[in-house]
Amino acid sequence: MSTPATASLDEIARRCIHCGLCLSECPTYLEVGSEPDSPRGRIQLMRHLADGALAPTPAVRTHLDRCLDCRACEAACPSDVRYGELIEHARGALLAAPAEHPPALERRLVDWVVHEILPYPRRCAALLGAARAAGTLGLTSLLRRSSWLAARFPALRQALDLLPDRSDRRRAGDSVPHAAPPTGTRRVILFRGCVTSVLTPRTAGNVQRLLVHHGCAVDVPEGQVCCGAIHYHSGRRFEARQFARANLAALAGDEPIVTFAAGCGAMLRQYAALFAGEPDDSARAAALAARVVDVSQVLLPLEPAKPLARVPLRVSYHDACHHAHAQRLRTPPRQLLVRIPGLELLPCAESDVCCGAAGSYNLLQPRIAGQLARRKLACLNESGAALAAAGNVGCILHLRAAARRAGSGLRIAHFADILALACGLDTNPDWS
Numbered sequence: 027m028s029t030p031a032t033a034s035l036d037e038i039a040r041r042c043i044h045c046g047l048c049l050s051e052c053p054t055y056l057e058v059g060s061e062p063d064s065p066r067g068r069i070q071l072m073r074h075l076a077d078g079a080l081a082p083t084p085a086v087r088t089h090l091d092r093c094l095d096c097r098a099c100e101a102a103c104p105s106d107v108r109y110g111e112l113i114e115h116a117r118g119a120l121l122a123a124p125a126e127h128p129p130a131l132e133r134r135l136v137d138w139v140v141h142e143i144l145p146y147p148r149r150c151a152a153l154l155g156a157a158r159a160a161g162t163l164g165l166t167s168l169l170r171r172s173s174w175l176a177a178r179f180p181a182l183r184q185a186l187d188l189l190p191d192r193s194d195r196r197r198a199g200d201s202v203p204h205a206a207p208p209t210g211t212r213r214v215i216l217f218r219g220c221v222t223s224v225l226t227p228r229t230a231g232n233v234q235r236l237l238v239h240h241g242c243a244v245d246v247p248e249g250q251v252c253c254g255a256i257h258y259h260s261g262r263r264f265e266a267r268q269f270a271r272a273n274l275a276a277l278a279g280d281e282p283i284v285t286f287a288a289g290c291g292a293m294l295r296q297y298a299a300l301f302a303g304e305p306d307d308s309a310r311a312a313a314l315a316a317r318v319v320d321v322s323q324v325l326l327p328l329e330p331a332k333p334l335a336r337v338p339l340r341v342s343y344h345d346a347c348h349h350a351h352a353q354r355l356r357t358p359p360r361q362l363l364v365r366i367p368g369l370e371l372l373p374c375a376e377s378d379v380c381c382g383a384a385g386s387y388n389l390l391q392p393r394i395a396g397q398l399a400r401r402k403l404a405c406l407n408e409s410g411a412a413l414a415a416a417g418n419v420g421c422i423l424h425l426r427a428a429a430r431r432a433g434s435g436l437r438i439a440h441f442a443d444i445l446a447l448a449c450g451l452d453t454n455p456d457w458s
């Protein structure tokens with residue numbers, strides 16, 4: 027099995043000195059406890075797959091499929107092993123290699139939804155509409171209670187749990203289809219994302235209102251599409267590049283590009299690596315990546331239009347992997363939250379251990395994703411918080427589903443929604 031970039035990938039893999047410092051940071055190693063489910067073990071598997079010493083057997087595929095691509099190992103590595111690049115190339119190579127057994131029907135259905143529906147907002151909205159119609163007929167709750175479905179089709183059962191409830195219903199002014207009134211002086215481009223803008227339009231609207239409230243003139247260019255992360259992380263590099271090329275055209279300019287989903291921000295910053303070996307696109311991609319900022323980074327140095335209202339809440343913070351590890355971004359969201367009068371920010375153990383959402387991981391690996399969600403909920407509950415804040419829609423929906431399943435009263439919200447409440451921009455939030 028080989029990829030066009032095998033030589034440079036081998037060079038990256040050879041940097042691994044087998045020190046094992048990454049093991050205690052790896053969520054799957056923490057849960058499964060075996061070397062092939064650790065970063066060090068997977069690097070060995072990927073090297074042997076690349077040099078042909080190992081065949082892509084079902085067992086090998088399982089160990090690599092179990093990787094969350096959370097990149098916690100990369101952040102912990104003293105030897106600069108760029109693990110993310112290794113696993114993404116390996117997934118592409120596995121996809122191209124003939125499998126011993128064809129994927130099961132459920133896996134093919136999930137793959138189709140993940141790659142052909144979710145990245146396209148209109149298709150995603152149609153699916154969500156159909157799911158909501160089923161919900162009003164009582165079908166969703168019936169299916170959620172079905173032990174047969176949970177045992178036979180765990181991924182579909184998981185997908186039902188992830189459907190947003192009341193809290194993310196669209197209100198007037200939600201979603202981000204419009205340029206804001208030209209009142210601000212600091213021009214920014216808002217990247218709305220695909221799934222995020224459909225599943226959490228309220229957060230998307232709040233982010234746009236927050237930027238305006240802090241003096242920004244917000245442009246939301248037409249023509250922007252999914253960042254490509256969904257395809258890139260599953261090894262579909264060709265499709266990821268198509269999305270990226272559309273975004274390179276739509277987001278042209280020199281204004282900061284503001285993201286409010288950790289996964290989108292990390293992917294846009296990775297565009298240069300996506301076009302490695304293609305000098306023209308790679309240079310444009312690097313220029314775009316340098317303009318990408320998280321909404322927390324933009325808001326932090328700016329003053330709101332009026333003083334923040336009191337929000338007497340005990341809050342803890344969950345670091346999304348693609349904030350903490352991929353973008354090394356931890357403090358700005360916390361600094362925004364501690365400014366809010368009355369809000370108490372409580373420390374959380376293992377705040378940067380993956381919650382199990384990891385893009386489509388919670389659909390494809392529901393068992394480990396469920397274990398990680400329970401581990402995260404235990405830490406958040408232990409913190410004493412009534413509300414957990416995060417900066418990634420995938421984590422938020424996954425943890426809300428886990429909290430519902432566990433009968434926990436813990437609520438989960440995007441940090442921008444909490445700030446919008448303090449700014450008087452969202453007066454009736456519902457984070458259940």
Ligand code: SF4
Pocket residue numbers: 041042043044045046047048049065066069099102103104105106107
């Ligand atoms: S920390 Fe880095 S060098 Fe050490 S085992 Fe992990 S990947 Fe290899």
Ligand code: SF4
Pocket residue numbers: 051052053054055063064065068092093094095096097098099100109
């Ligand atoms: S990316 Fe995450 S799950 Fe995968 S090996 Fe690294 S730490 Fe473990």
